[in-house]
Amino acid sequence: MIITISREFGSGGRELARRLAEELNIEYYDREIVEELAKHTAFSEEYLHEITSKRIHPLYPITIGRHFRYLKNHAYEHSQHIFLEQSRLLKELAEKSDCVIVGRCADVVLKDYKPIRIFTYADMDSKIARCRIKGGNEEHYTDQEMKQFILGMDKERAEYHQYYTGQVWGQKEHYDLCINTSHRSMRELAHKLAGIYSSEC
């Protein structure tokens, strides 16, 4: 059993994934994937995190005199290469054992393994509240700044997903279960979901 969790920023999908894996006593993969990629490539974890969490655009052609020039954009090439490498790694992990995987287009990359595809979302107030509790660099943002930050993160996720899978991120038709996590306890939700899926482990 492979469970993939895609999530709006601030909707608690990562916590849900971790707790669900604990409840089901199966593997949980999130940042572990970046660590693994770092071992297999020359790139740092920070750089890998950057190019696997947003769509990297190639530079647009620019006109110099009468000639078109394309400026070489290494990040773009790297991101293409890393996506393939990451997909290979996801399949390796899926072969190895039951697991819960967060993000990384795993719902589409692993479609041959018929994963249970979960999407978590929440209303903006609830996401802002969750981000404040989590702390981090953004904790001093005003509500308006926090909202813009959250929307920006989701825009990046949506673009990355659309680019690599051709599917609209967050459109319910592409998932088995979409869960509104507004004002819900992830601990309780994970426990209930585990009740649903434990028989399928």
Next chain:
Amino acid sequence: MIITISREFGSGGRELARRLAEELNIEYYDREIVEELAKHTAFSEEYLHEITSKRIHPLYPITIGRHFRYLKNHAYEHSQHIFLEQSRLLKELAEKSDCVIVGRCADVVLKDYKPIRIFTYADMDSKIARCRIKGGNEEHYTDQEMKQFILGMDKERAEYHQYYTGQVWGQKEHYDLCINTSHRSMRELAHKLAGIYSSEC
């Protein structure tokens, strides 16, 4: 506990609702509501079913000579009146006991009761297959005809819902849980959902 189930045509939402109510041993309301409305009004169940399942448009103004005329459209007035009557009835039922209610904008009408709002959807192949099993007038349709029929029914539901609630029907943000029922057994799904919600009864 009030559970409302909204559903794409052919996605099995009605069966899920009935089975879920059985599992939880709580009331289940669907056509019972039309029967009740018939008792309280002068209208037949068939007519009530018709005007509570699609948006009834008033006649557009037509020009005769130089004058605008509005032709009287009783169905339009009835539908407005019946929606209010139905909403009053839904609240009465919600006051009385825990229940599962199918359709009828109950998710919005009963929002003060904080219902658990479920939406069921499925891919077209699965919905066509479910409609064939159910039989009825449409069972001899070709796949293409069946698809058009299903899309037409959903268009009516969407328009009705939008008109009376101002909300986009089927948009995941308006529900607590959206379930993809493609190729799922409603019996099994109801049993699993009951496991989730039984502690909240």
